[in-house]
Amino acid sequence: MATFLLRRLLLGILTLLVITCFVYGLARAMPGTPLTAQMGEDPSRKLNPEDQERLRRIYGLDKPWYTGYAQWLGNVARGDLGRSITRKQPVTTLIAERIGPTFLISGTALLLIWLMAIPLGLYASARSGTADERATSLLLYVLYSFPTFVAALFLQIVFSVWLRGTPWELPLFGMTDLPPTAPWLARAADVAHHAILPVVCQTYVSLAYDSRFIRANMAEVLRQDYIRTARAKGAGPWRVLFRHAFRNTLIPLATLIGLSLPGLIGGSVIIEQIFTWPGMGRLFFESIRERDYPTIMGLTLMFSVLTLLGQLLADLLYCLVDPRVSVE
Amino acid sequence: MATSGGFWAEAWRRYRRRPLAMAALAFVGLLVLVAALAPAIAGTKPVLCRYKGRLYAPCLGYFNRQWEPAIFTKDRFRGTYPQNLKDKDPESWAIWPLVFQDPFRTVRENEWPGRPENPAKDEGRPSRTNLFGTDQAGVDVFAKMVHGTTVALLVGFVSMGIAGTIGILVGAIGGYFGGWVDTLTSRVTEIVMCIPTLVLILAIIAILEKPTIWHTMAIIGATGWTGIARLTRGEFLRLKNAEFVMAARAAGAGPLRIMLRHILPNALAPILVPITFGIASAILVESSLSFLGFGPPPPSASWGSVLNDARSNLSMWWLVFFPGVAIFLTVLAYNLIGEGLQEATDPRLREARK
Numbered sequence: 001m002a003t004f005l006l007r008r009l010l011l012g013i014l015t016l017l018v019i020t021c022f023v024y025g026l027a028r029a030m031p032g033t034p035l036t037a038q039m040g041e042d043p044s045r046k047l048n049p050e051d052q053e054r055l056r057r058i059y060g061l062d063k064p065w066y067t068g069y070a071q072w073l074g075n076v077a078r079g080d081l082g083r084s085i086t087r088k089q090p091v092t093t094l095i096a097e098r099i100g101p102t103f104l105i106s107g108t109a110l111l112l113i114w115l116m117a118i119p120l121g122l123y124a125s126a127r128s129g130t131a132d133e134r135a136t137s138l139l140l141y142v143l144y145s146f147p148t149f150v151a152a153l154f155l156q157i158v159f160s161v162w163l164r165g166t167p168w169e170l171p172l173f174g175m176t177d178l179p180p181t182a183p184w185l186a187r188a189a190d191v192a193h194h195a196i197l198p199v200v201c202q203t204y205v206s207l208a209y210d211s212r213f214i215r216a217n218m219a220e221v222l223r224q225d226y227i228r229t230a231r232a233k234g235a236g237p238w239r240v241l242f243r244h245a246f247r248n249t250l251i252p253l254a255t256l257i258g259l260s261l262p263g264l265i266g267g268s269v270i271i272e273q274i275f276t277w278p279g280m281g282r283l284f285f286e287s288i289r290e291r292d293y294p295t296i297m298g299l300t301l302m303f304s305v306l307t308l309l310g311q312l313l314a315d316l317l318y319c320l321v322d323p324r325v326s327v328e
Numbered sequence: 329m330a331t332s333g334g335f336w337a338e339a340w341r342r343y344r345r346r347p348l349a350m351a352a353l354a355f356v357g358l359l360v361l362v363a364a365l366a367p368a369i370a371g372t373k374p375v376l377c378r379y380k381g382r383l384y385a386p387c388l389g390y391f392n393r394q395w396e397p398a399i400f401t402k403d404r405f406r407g408t409y410p411q412n413l414k415d416k417d418p419e420s421w422a423i424w425p426l427v428f429q430d431p432f433r434t435v436r437e438n439e440w441p442g443r444p445e446n447p448a449k450d451e452g453r454p455s456r457t458n459l460f461g462t463d464q465a466g467v468d469v470f471a472k473m474v475h476g477t478t479v480a481l482l483v484g485f486v487s488m489g490i491a492g493t494i495g496i497l498v499g500a501i502g503g504y505f506g507g508w509v510d511t512l513t514s515r516v517t518e519i520v521m522c523i524p525t526l527v528l529i530l531a532i533i534a535i536l537e538k539p540t541i542w543h544t545m546a547i548i549g550a551t552g553w554t555g556i557a558r559l560t561r562g563e564f565l566r567l568k569n570a571e572f573v574m575a576a577r578a579a580g581a582g583p584l585r586i587m588l589r590h591i592l593p594n595a596l597a598p599i600l601v602p603i604t605f606g607i608a609s610a611i612l613v614e615s616s617l618s619f620l621g622f623g624p625p626p627p628s629a630s631w632g633s634v635l636n637d638a639r640s641n642l643s644m645w646w647l648v649f650f651p652g653v654a655i656f657l658t659v660l661a662y663n664l665i666g667e668g669l670q671e672a673t674d675p676r677l678r679e680a681r682k
Contacts, residue, residue, distance in 0.1 A: 015515070019523055023531075027531060030534040141660075144663070145608070147652070147655055147659060150635070150652035153639070154652065157642050172642075269620075270619075284527075288527060288530050296527065300524060304522045304524075307522045
């Protein structure tokens, strides 16, 4: 176990080095710098050439990219992700600010997905072949192919434009309309109200995918000989489904849970962009547009670590649910 | 089963039994037709016309600017044909596209005899002249979408062509040779998987001076091969010790020949499935990029860019509805084809259906 973890750790560090180096080089190769990107948006902030040169030196933009990368790497090794150039705040503070809103959406969505996907998947395999099951499966399939950003726009049109003025109206974007001084209960309700549409958008695609995934795995398990044995010895249909079949689909499910980890904290760029939700995905998008290298790098590092951790978690869960599998 | 043809004939027979998968195939066929005939379906340039004693096909200009006959530039048509043709050559005649609307510009008053100007701003709801309405600038949405079909189709095929080639190559090499080669290719695959695709795409698009739709396709292809590579590697690992491979080796076949002629045809069916699903996701990526405003610059019309126009004014529901449904149906079609392919070629699923 220890050697396995050590091996994965070393390989993971190597992978992270390659990824961050690559992304840093790419980011620096994009035309413009954080300074010019800011000036492009607001002409009144145009700097004279001497000030520009001075700022370039302060932020280390005058040095070649590999020197900059080495510096960034050295800081990271000391636990310092640096300061955002365009927002004048430490990157860790920025991430800490955005992680809550993203988690609110993706955590709620993930909970809803698992609460619904497992019963749906089981229901579909229990009633396999009947008319209602086929209708449900077809509906889920259609939902799965429905692009999120199209669904988000449809929902916005229906709930924010057509239903404007009715009790069913939902806010178009943002996280809250109330000032920070409002009582916390009212603010919580307002945030929840704003979160409904993003949560729905983030839920439905994965729900469709996951319940189909469970259904497919169940179909595989239900063909096994031990299921026939269980039926033959007189176990009821639900008992066969839960005790004999479902337990054996936990293995692929574990992988799926592990792989959903990066999305849980990384959020969705498109959904956060459409609903102007102040989360990680939106921060990522903005930092690329602003050429804010420290933020881009901080977020890339975080996403990559999460992806690698998710893969590791999937492997470990695998061993946990199936004693036959060993990490060695 | 009575007569059993080859593997693919058998797969096709199974595929044909699935009405939804067949409908999806027909839908993609329809899209190909629309894309190929786009200038004849919607446009403001004649499909065929006789002008000063000769026959021309100005509609080809929609495929490539240079294919528009030079005489019309020389005679200062400036893109408006109906009036100019009549004025400059009373003897001329022309066959017009089914819908007289242009995907790149608004149609002005009386450009087509007796027709008012296209409505602009948020006035352009769907009508007889503008089937799918018009956008803020007064450009016809139906024409935009008909001409955007090419982009949607090309994105799927070109990017997955690239991704399929890279994925099969990397997976085949890793799976066949094993050892340190496999470690290396698996590492590379894992690294590419970890790089946030959006950063990669946005950064590369920003680096390019003049990004075109082809660049977008190449980037989607260059980032979308990891799943295919993993699957190919698995198939090659499974098959490289099969008896028929050993027989080929004993007969003196080299590694390249074994990989291409013996293993690949046997591994192709399971690899084709993720490629088909990949086409669906490539279309999704392209349209979401265009939607975020990082799509191909005008005049390339893409369905996603119509959606992007809608974001500034959501009361123009037709800017969301028509392209949204088009993207959805196309993605659904490819997913259904992929599913049909899977059911038709996977022997394990086949047994289950009995």
